[in-house]
Amino acid sequence: MTDATEIKDRFWAELSTSPFLMVGLSNSAEHSLPMTAQLDPKANHCFWFYTSRDNRLAPGGPAMAQFAAKDHNLFACIEGTLTPEADTAVIDRYWSKEVEAWYPGGRNDPNLLMLRFDLGTAEIWRSDMSLKGVFKMLFGGDVRDEMKGKHAEVAL
Numbered sequence: 001m002t003d004a005t006e007i008k009d010r011f012w013a014e015l016s017t018s019p020f021l022m023v024g025l026s027n028s029a030e031h032s033l034p035m036t037a038q039l040d041p042k043a044n045h046c047f048w049f050y051t052s053r054d055n056r057l058a059p060g061g062p063a064m065a066q067f068a069a070k071d072h073n074l075f076a077c078i079e080g081t082l083t084p085e086a087d088t089a090v091i092d093r094y095w096s097k098e099v100e101a102w103y104p105g106g107r108n109d110p111n112l113l114m115l116r117f118d119l120g121t122a123e124i125w126r127s128d129m130s131l132k133g134v135f136k137m138l139f140g141g142d143v144r145d146e147m148k149g150k151h152a153e154v155a156l
Contacts, residue, residue, distance in 0.1 A: 007124050008154045011076055012044055014069040023049065023117070025082070026062035033057060035065075037117070038094040045156065046118045048085060050099050052111045057082060060115060078122040078156065085114040119156035 024032030037047040060082040067076040091114045095107055103109035
């Protein structure tokens, strides 16, 4: 397995345990927003976000998402496109009590909007070091060799 494939697989594993990202439109000067990705293991070319029609992401378009794993041993910046999801089967598939808590009108709330994030490329960094690397860093040693092969630019 190549380093890039390994890093990409690790990204998907980390995202599935903590599906929280900061998402912003590329053509906007507004700040990114925290969003919870709805993931489908069979659809690793996209993921979805429930939001509202008055949310700053609602217009869709080119977007960037930033991800930090819970243990801070993996970081990613993901480029893609946000598009309103019109397929009611997809909207229903991810509906849950946690999602419903945000929409007073339930599944038929007129302000409900689901956005699909079609994934383009990502830059992913792993920051986990061996015990030897941690000691080097603590004592000011050179850790650059330790970090080789822990960065990849990949198509998702």
